[in-house]
Amino acid sequence: MIRFEKVVKKYNYQDKAAVDNLDLHINKGEICMLVGPSGCGKTTTMKMINKLIKATTGKIYINEMDIEKVDPIKLRLDIGYVIQDTGLFPHMTIAENIATVPMEKGWDRNKIRHRVDELLELMELDPEIYRDKKPKDLSGGQRQRVGVARALAADPPIMLMDEPFGALDPITRGKLQDEFLRLQEKIGKTIVFVTHDMDEAIKMGDKIAVMRDGKLVQFGTPNEILSNPADEFVSELIGGNGSLKIMNLIKCKDIMRSIPNIDVDNSVDEAMKLLLKLGVRNILVTDKGQGLLGYVNYDSLANHKATLKELLKPIGETVTPKTTLQDTLSKMFSLGRKTVFVSGSRGRVDGIITMDDLLKAVSDNDQSSDIIA
Amino acid sequence: MTKAQTSSLRLRDVLSILFIISIGVAFSIYVVQYPQDRIVERFISYSKIINAILQHLYIVAISSALALLTSVPLGIILTRPRFKKYSTKVLTVVNIGQTIPSLAIVALFVGFLGIGSKTAILALWIYSLLPILNNTLVGILSVEPSVIEAARGMGMPTKRILYKIELPLALPIIIAGIRTAVTINIGTAILAAFVGGGGLGDLIISGNNVSRWQILMLGATLPALMAILADIVFGVVERRTII
Ligand SMILES: Nc1ncnc2c1ncn2[C@@H]1O[C@H](COP(=O)(O)OP(=O)(O)O)[C@@H](O)[C@H]1O
């Protein structure tokens, strides 16, 4: 979708390059995080995409179209733009702010009004309350939401976001990050997101481009970056606890095992046979009338001669498919158990995760780690 | 600011305006109805006062309008990227220019334009260019760069950024400049009488010539009241344009 080819930006000719021979390919529908210390060229890289800054040499393509050939105004109208200071127009109402690009595009009034209300609702701001307020009447987090709404107004396929949550307190920032990720699941934009915070990059990114002194140091998924930092510099950006950070990236649904079930009327031997046949250690026990009763595991079946009903253990507290491994681990600690069930909607059990699964998931990803082994 | 506060403020402004007008009217009536002697009676009349006021206003209005029409565009040009580097230098020159006494400028213009209201208008125009230009520059330059960047990044053309963002945001400051210019002009326009331009300064000259304090005082008081009036009115406009 967006492709940089040997892009160089020099602000002054004798200067060293602010962006140095950058090759980068950003896929459609992905969030690409540009991360690195202040002054490494992230903003410059981003602004070259909408031609706020002109590349000194090299080419940038959007949908295989060389942007040099596109009129900057036309180009920008189809690229959402969000910045850290929001840049909201202080003399205009929230509705007028959000309507900026639709107005430039000449939409009719009714369509604009509907779109503004729709976006306010999407951003969890009640249109009745906020439509006619001025930016100064809003909190920092609300202003940033309006900034995002304004960028989304004409539904551009691409969004550029320069440290959009950088000026917010940690709690608000976390909230807006979560909201934005949920939103992105719905809208699937191609997003270039600048941050100096590696944790934000790991949390938000489908891909991460690590930059240093204008050069691309490493490009990959958060997982790849965490597991195989290209060099000392990237490791340092990641900070300690690489494995723990990976646990934040992986969701239960990625590693959970499916779990068979068996009717409570069956004998222990039959349950055992099924376990051996499927090669699993746990099995759900159900009843035609009452539904899910609980579960039994391999160890209890091997040591006892009893009915399934007597060996039943309760399912207990569960996690959801979207719970991260880190939260799952905390859950296990707080429950004092080595297994936890994953349940989706309406109390159905979808799978199971054990402590070993967690450790394996992390160690598979992290070859450098020896805590796990 | 709550609605109650703004409306009470407006009431205060209206009362002040009425008060100032009634002082001016009362003083004029007093001087005309109760002339001290035949000389005063011969030199002052309602139509003379009204004529002087209208002439005064004419000089002020034309010179201020000319200043507005030159300073604002000049200010806009000087804040465009190509000329921005000169804007601080111009501001310095402008500020030095404002320290030259108005009388000096009027005298200078008599030198090559002769006497008459044209000279007065030109002198006042030059003199009031400065506060408006100053405030136009300051107003536009003080617009948050992030606001302009956002507008550019979203695809607003430069001209629309000027009309929709920069000028509206600079407007209160520009109006404050106009307020200063007009207020000063009303006072300085007294000097027009000394170069044969007419206006309320004529009353001062006549009053002085015939040694009658009422006429002289009227010529001094009316411009002062008009200046205060202009200050209040433009103050209201200025406040209404602030976000
Ligand atoms: N307008 C400019 N003129 C000159 N140098 C600039 C300009 N903008 C940025 N730079 C320089 O380019 C480098 C990269 O800046 P930037 O892209 O803003 O970094 P980042 O966003 O990663 O903090 C820095 O060394 C910065 O000083």
Ligand SMILES: [Mg+2]
């Ligand atoms: Mg930056």
